[in-house]
Amino acid sequence: MNCSIITIGDEILIGQIVDTNSATIAQMLGEVGVRVVWRVTVGDGAEQIRSAVSEAMERTPLVIITGGLGPTKDDITKTTLAEMFGSRLVRHEPTYRAVEQMMRSRGIEFNELNQGQALVPECAEVLTNRNGTAPGMWFNSEGRVVVSLPGVPFEMEALMREEVVPRVKEHFALRSVVHRTMITFGLAESMLAERIAPWEEALPEWLHLAYLPSPRQLRLRLSAYEVAAEVAEAEIDRRFAELEVILADYFVGYGEQTVAGAVAEMLVARGATLACAESCTGGALSSRFTAEAGASAYFVGSVVSYSNDVKINVLGVRAEDIAAHGAVSREVAEQMAEGVRRVCGADYAIATTGIAGPDGGTPTKPVGTVWIAVATPEGVTAQLYHGGKLRSVNIERSSTAAINMLRLVLTKSSGL
Amino acid sequence: MNCSIITIGDEILIGQIVDTNSATIAQMLGEVGVRVVWRVTVGDGAEQIRSAVSEAMERTPLVIITGGLGPTKDDITKTTLAEMFGSRLVRHEPTYRAVEQMMRSRGIEFNELNQGQALVPECAEVLTNRNGTAPGMWFNSEGRVVVSLPGVPFEMEALMREEVVPRVKEHFALRSVVHRTMITFGLAESMLAERIAPWEEALPEWLHLAYLPSPRQLRLRLSAYEVAAEVAEAEIDRRFAELEVILADYFVGYGEQTVAGAVAEMLVARGATLACAESCTGGALSSRFTAEAGASAYFVGSVVSYSNDVKINVLGVRAEDIAAHGAVSREVAEQMAEGVRRVCGADYAIATTGIAGPDGGTPTKPVGTVWIAVATPEGVTAQLYHGGKLRSVNIERSSTAAINMLRLVLTKSSGL
Numbered sequence: 001m002n003c004s005i006i007t008i009g010d011e012i013l014i015g016q017i018v019d020t021n022s023a024t025i026a027q028m029l030g031e032v033g034v035r036v037v038w039r040v041t042v043g044d045g046a047e048q049i050r051s052a053v054s055e056a057m058e059r060t061p062l063v064i065i066t067g068g069l070g071p072t073k074d075d076i077t078k079t080t081l082a083e084m085f086g087s088r089l090v091r092h093e094p095t096y097r098a099v100e101q102m103m104r105s106r107g108i109e110f111n112e113l114n115q116g117q118a119l120v121p122e123c124a125e126v127l128t129n130r131n132g133t134a135p136g137m138w139f140n141s142e143g144r145v146v147v148s149l150p151g152v153p154f155e156m157e158a159l160m161r162e163e164v165v166p167r168v169k170e171h172f173a174l175r176s177v178v179h180r181t182m183i184t185f186g187l188a189e190s191m192l193a194e195r196i197a198p199w200e201e202a203l204p205e206w207l208h209l210a211y212l213p214s215p216r217q218l219r220l221r222l223s224a225y226e227v228a229a230e231v232a233e234a235e236i237d238r239r240f241a242e243l244e245v246i247l248a249d250y251f252v253g254y255g256e257q258t259v260a261g262a263v264a265e266m267l268v269a270r271g272a273t274l275a276c277a278e279s280c281t282g283g284a285l286s287s288r289f290t291a292e293a294g295a296s297a298y299f300v301g302s303v304v305s306y307s308n309d310v311k312i313n314v315l316g317v318r319a320e321d322i323a324a325h326g327a328v329s330r331e332v333a334e335q336m337a338e339g340v341r342r343v344c345g346a347d348y349a350i351a352t353t354g355i356a357g358p359d360g361g362t363p364t365k366p367v368g369t370v371w372i373a374v375a376t377p378e379g380v381t382a383q384l385y386h387g388g389k390l391r392s393v394n395i396e397r398s399s400t401a402a403i404n405m406l407r408l409v410l411t412k413s414s415g416l
Numbered sequence: 417m418n419c420s421i422i423t424i425g426d427e428i429l430i431g432q433i434v435d436t437n438s439a440t441i442a443q444m445l446g447e448v449g450v451r452v453v454w455r456v457t458v459g460d461g462a463e464q465i466r467s468a469v470s471e472a473m474e475r476t477p478l479v480i481i482t483g484g485l486g487p488t489k490d491d492i493t494k495t496t497l498a499e500m501f502g503s504r505l506v507r508h509e510p511t512y513r514a515v516e517q518m519m520r521s522r523g524i525e526f527n528e529l530n531q532g533q534a535l536v537p538e539c540a541e542v543l544t545n546r547n548g549t550a551p552g553m554w555f556n557s558e559g560r561v562v563v564s565l566p567g568v569p570f571e572m573e574a575l576m577r578e579e580v581v582p583r584v585k586e587h588f589a590l591r592s593v594v595h596r597t598m599i600t601f602g603l604a605e606s607m608l609a610e611r612i613a614p615w616e617e618a619l620p621e622w623l624h625l626a627y628l629p630s631p632r633q634l635r636l637r638l639s640a641y642e643v644a645a646e647v648a649e650a651e652i653d654r655r656f657a658e659l660e661v662i663l664a665d666y667f668v669g670y671g672e673q674t675v676a677g678a679v680a681e682m683l684v685a686r687g688a689t690l691a692c693a694e695s696c697t698g699g700a701l702s703s704r705f706t707a708e709a710g711a712s713a714y715f716v717g718s719v720v721s722y723s724n725d726v727k728i729n730v731l732g733v734r735a736e737d738i739a740a741h742g743a744v745s746r747e748v749a750e751q752m753a754e755g756v757r758r759v760c761g762a763d764y765a766i767a768t769t770g771i772a773g774p775d776g777g778t779p780t781k782p783v784g785t786v787w788i789a790v791a792t793p794e795g796v797t798a799q800l801y802h803g804g805k806l807r808s809v810n811i812e813r814s815s816t817a818a819i820n821m822l823r824l825v826l827t828k829s830s831g832l
Contacts, residue, residue: 001802012454013451013455015440015446019435022431036429036430037465038457038458039456041453042453072605072606074626076627081694099671100454108607131806149660154808271422276699281667283692283706283718286699286720287697288699289699290698290720291807291808299698301722304706306706306717307760310760310761314717314759330806359710
């Protein structure tokens with residue numbers, strides 16, 4: 001089962017934004033066994049859109065289009081598709097009411113442009129967009145399915161998950177594919193590959209292993225395409241159970257688990273609370289916990305002590321230690337962790353202090369040097385970490401390393 | 417002057433990696449007046465590559481290809497192009513010697529696969545790759561130029577800058593293109609479009625306006641393709657100057673400016689400092705400032721007061737006010753801002769307290785309700801904001817709204 005993806009927008013063509021939608025769509029379709037074989041990007045022009053859609057329909061039975069559905073006049077995807085499929089635009093009442101309410105609740109005038117968002121080609125099946133004003137559209141034409149989605153990534157992603165993927169599975173009567181993902185952290189891809197090579201060699205032919213690296217974790221996915229679901233699932237269970245033993249501390253969890261999520265689960269299970277003290281990570285570490293619903297069950301708060309004064313006055317770090325060892329030091333990291341644990345009244349605390357870059361490095365403490373500390377009811381420990389030279393990557397990596405340090409502490413201790 | 421981009425690789429098609437090369441190439445070409453009008457991604461198959469290259473050559477006089485030049489057998493771009501252009505592969509001596517030396521210095525065996533990197537189609541002009549083993553190639557065929565580059569981003573980028581762009585400018589005797597971007601915030605796309613409609617109508621035909629929305633800002637881009645650069649720039653200056661007046665407070669800046677960047681510039685110019693108190697944004701607000709280098713010039717710190725205890729004990733919020741008005745209220749937001757300003761010793765402070773969702777909403781305070789407050793040396797103000805129902809979007813939007821509230825306060829006051 002093959003698919004094409006068309007992304008529409010001058011801003012993508014000229015490189016003002018990077019197209020991440022295509023990769024998201026390809027991944028989501030890949031999970032149900034649909035393979036993307038052609039991807040094209042065209043500008044906001046009717047002829048370009050028509051020619052791309054025609055070509056895609058010749059190539060594959062499923063075509064996913066994103067972009068060009070905004071309310072302004074440079075967005076012409078909808079009118080172009082209506083023309084192509086010989087259909088007039090009609091008002092879709094549920095969308096009209098939803099957009100009206102959305103505008104009202106956000107204090108935005110419900111004007112002609114917004115009302116236009118509720119117009120859809122008569123032949124299209126409307127896919128309700130709960131997160132924006134542009135509805136998705138599903139067209140059946142000449143035995144092909146053409147789906148048009150808004151280009152805003154989170155709107156597109158929700159529509160894919162809630163509407164498109166389930167309909168595609170049903171419409172094309174897809175064979176089931178079993179995918180399972182294991183989350184690991186702490187071993188680089190090449191080292192992990194070496195460590196698990198004998199296990200990988202022993203996998204049956206029909207189980208395919210993929211490495212999915214990212215700055216926050218390294219995921220390992222097993223996929224079975226040719227085998228009954230129960231057989232595949234039992235085999236994957238067995239193989240992953242072996243791998244858990246091989247990976248030991250590097251094993252974090254399964255599926256959508258994250259390093260922060262594993263910490264959250266352990267804290268909630270123990271009825272324990274967490275606070276953070278952040279210097280170089282500047283709020284990013286805390287936001288990794290608070291990004292997930294339910295964080296208030298264990299997360300009590302943080303102090304971002306960017307200046308030395310805040311380290312000293314709010315967290316109680318000793319000024320003499322900053323003078324003697326520098327703000328990026330074991331002593332300061334440990335006192336930050338202990339300080340925020342006390343100030344916020346938490347059971348556990350994490351602290352980071354480092355040189356995020358691009359400036360501020362020295363020969364003994366180059367850019368990327370980060371001290372991370374974990375304070376527990378039993379005491380405090382710290383370790384040195386190197387997050388790399390690029391500021392954004394450094395902040396992301398050292399946040400993850402700090403969370404993982406707490407994960408290992410929690411894994412090795414049984415209770416509060 | 418138009419161009420096509422072809423990216424080659426199964427890993428891009430299936431979404432395992434995001435294609436950033438296309439955007440990089442389009443930006444670099446855009447700066448010299450080459451407009452990308454077609455972009456396609458195909459897998460590592462000879463027939464797919466051939467058909468994409470033929471189609472691109474029909475569409476545009478310049479075709480840039482990236483990827484598929486590695487040493488392993490799934491990389492077939494070079495042999496496919498050699499066949500297409502009726503040319504045999506010959507050894508390129510300078511590349512052979514360079515690859516040999518590169519391998520030796522990195523302690524890697526100079527084997528048959530690596531030696532193959534020095535083979536190039538006889539008809540191609542070689543573009544020296546100083547950062548890797550795969551040379552770039554420049555083909556002239558039937559009045560078209562086809563350029564093949566490695567897919568590794570930093571190798572591709574160096575080749576574009578050092579070899580491709582200078583040759584393209586000379587070969588096609590290029591006219592220049594002018595793009596300029598204005599950053600706005602606070603008006604939704606549809607309302608902004610309505611407000612600037614008369615201005616937009618009056619633009620000369622050769623100036624093209626594009627709306628580039630994102631959760632953090634709405635960008636407006638003017639592009640001039642047909643006119644001498646000085647004329648275009650003068651006209652854009654004049655039109656954008658008019659627009660600044662029309663947009664008033666909604667105007668943030670130009671180019672790569674952001675709402676947070678505008679605040680940072682104003683604070684640094686006044687020698688003033690900033691602290692944040694975050695509840696629902698949970699660290700994300702602070703990270704918007706600390707993500708940029710140089711934040712320590714004005715940003716002193718934050719308190720993420722997720723629990724009521726931290727609000728009361730660290731920030732000095734009155735427990736009676738939490739009991740009377742709830743943690744999501746004007747009173748608490750204002751006391752958080754005042755509290756963190758005092759605790760961190762900052763000149764200005766921002767605070768957020770809201771219901772990030774998905775749970776915790778009530779009929780009077782639904783999910784998405786956020787109170788934001790700004791404290792200054794003169795006093796404190798707060799306003800109610802609605803960030804929407806999706807947790808991640810809500811956090812992002814309310815962070816931006818809070819930063820923008822401070823931007824407006826700073827714009828309206830002249831000094832500390």
